[in-house]
Amino acid sequence: MKPFEQLVTDHGAMVLRVCRLLVGPGADAEDAWSETFLSALKAYPLLPLDANHEAWLATIARRKAIDLLRKRSRIPLPAEHLPERPSTLGIPGHNDDELRQAVAALPLRQREAVALHYLAGLPYAEAAELTGSSADAVRRAASDGIAKLRARYRVLQNSPEGALP
Known part of the structure; x- marks a missing residue:
């Protein structure tokens, strides 16, 4: 089995391309890349010897990018002006x-x-x-x-x- 560092060297650019394609360029893609290799490092000892490393890493990268997109969608967006909240008490002007x-x-x-x-x-x-x-x-x-x-x-x-x- 190859040393894990060799996997990073051989497939790091491909993983980054997948991450950039899914989440866009910038820090988010780099975060997805890092998360991909952290997960891969944990699972690498259990990987079968005849496994397709490129496909395995691309699958992990895809999942990490999707996780990051889901997380990004839950981040509230800043608003310039907050709307007034209507009262549920039925008293005008109160909340x-x-x-x-x-x-x-x-x-x-x-x-x-x-x-x-x-x-x-x-x-x-x-x-x-x-x-x-x-x-x-x-x-x-x-x-x-x-x-x-x-x-x-x-x-x-x-x-x-x-x-x-």
């Missing part, structure tokens, strides 16, 4: 950050009960098991928490400027 802040201001037991019952959809008995409480205590905490949130948003909806109290 969900206010709701998160209002829920965060609740006492811990109420916050847990609201999250587990209303957001996660768990029955009171299951929420009680998770919090180490009784179903009645969770029901009461959830009820008190929702009452505080409603009161806060009732004041918000009735205020002339729509600002938080």
